[in-house]
Amino acid sequence: MPELPEVQTIVSDLAPLLMGARIIKVQVWDPLLVRFPGAEDFNRRLSGGIIRTMTRRGKYIVVGLDQGLTWLVHLRMTGRLLTKLEEDERHLRAQFTLDNGICLSYCDLRRFGDMWAFFPGEEEHLGGFRTLGPEPLSEEFSQDWLLQAFARRKAPVKALLLNQSIVAGLGNIYVDEALFVAGIHPGRQGHSLTEEECGKLAAAVKEVIQKAISSRGTTFRDYRSGLGTVGEYQQLLQVYGRKGEECTHCGTLLDCMRIGGRTSVYCPRCQKQK
Ligand SMILES: [Zn+2]
Incomplete structure (x- = not known):
């Protein structure tokens, strides 16, 4: 998608x-x-x-x-x-x-x-x-926003970031990538994230989205830009689609789990469940 x-x-x-x-x-x-x-x-x-x-x-x-x-x-x-x-x-x-x-x-x-x-x-x-929730690159999308949006939420953070009313525009690829950059396990319950982790996560989402826009997106299956060209972010993917491959950070083999019907790929060492 x-x-x-x-x-x-x-x-x-x-x-x-x-x-x-x-x-x-x-x-x-x-x-x-x-x-x-x-x-x-x-x-x-x-x-x-x-x-x-x-x-x-x-x-x-x-x-x-x-x-x-x-x-x-x-x-x-x-x-x-x-x-x-x-x-x-x-x-x-x-x-x-x-x-x-x-x-x-x-x-x-x-x-x-x-x-x-x-x-x-x-x-x-x-x-x-x-x-729709705030745009990831807006000032409104911040540590405070996530802290407030995740409060009392038992759903996994992966599912919460896919919820378009919490943040607009994210899907499976960029949520997996942002959670990896922030070092947060996709199955963590929303309310369990600390203020510091919410800050890291907001920054990771912004970084991943900004880089992906600069690369003109990720090319997969049916994606073509309006001019029929393809994006190049797939060369920068660190976890999405890389299950069983080595973590770019620590070399551990990447694992995956199903959350809300979606596959989440993560590093069991860099993204501990706690
Ligand atoms: Zn790792």
């Missing part, structure tokens, strides 16, 4: 190409794609609209049009937003034709991706977008 750095890369690539362009044709072939409003209203709202802004919030792509209309996109597991289609593309779900010659294609193998087109006052239809 694309996480914050991958979505940021897609937005950074696409924004300069799309801003100022008018959407002249909307075609949606997958009835599962549009979450709000209905398919017909979605087409009508976006058709003729001029793209004024394109930003990211958590793992969402946020496109601002005129009259306060916002086009929201979540790629979920395998969604891709591309300006060039590969010849053998079999998973095309929607296309947005612009008046500047660009045709933006939405492809999605597993079809979990979601889109919304909403006006101010319609936020109740936006599901998890309304309850």
Whole structure:
């Protein structure tokens, strides 16, 4: 699943190409794609609209049009937003034709991706977008924030960091990497983290996310940036996908455990359970 750095890369690539362009044709072939409003209203709202802004919030792509209309996109597991289609593309779900010659294609193998087109006052239809926690690189996301968010929480810290209302944009890859950098076992109960550990963890999340954005994200399975290029952070991964390999820090073999249905890879020596 694309996480914050991958979505940021897609937005950074696409924004300069799309801003100022008018959407002249909307075609949606997958009835599962549009979450709000209905398919017909979605087409009508976006058709003729001029793209004024394109930003990211958590793992969402946020496109601002005129009259306060916002086009929201979540790629979920395998969604891709591309300006060039590969010849053998079999998973095309929607296309947005612009008046500047660009045709933006939405492809999605597993079809979990979601889109919304909403006006101010319609936020109740936006599901998890309304309850997103702070951005990891914001000042609000800090030692104090984590200490307060983890208080009285018995859930494993791995699961808490995947909770988008605690921090926006993290997924399996960057949570595993941040916990390793902070030296914290993924199965530790949230409330058991000390103030110092919360400080280390907040700093680790910021460091990992910043480096991953600079590397244009991690390339895995279906990820492509908006221009069809791939990221390079996989060369810097220290634990994710490395189960059974040596810890880069101490040489111990990396172990893994299931937490909330997700695999967590960690170093049993650098990240003690306590
Ligand atoms: Zn180690």
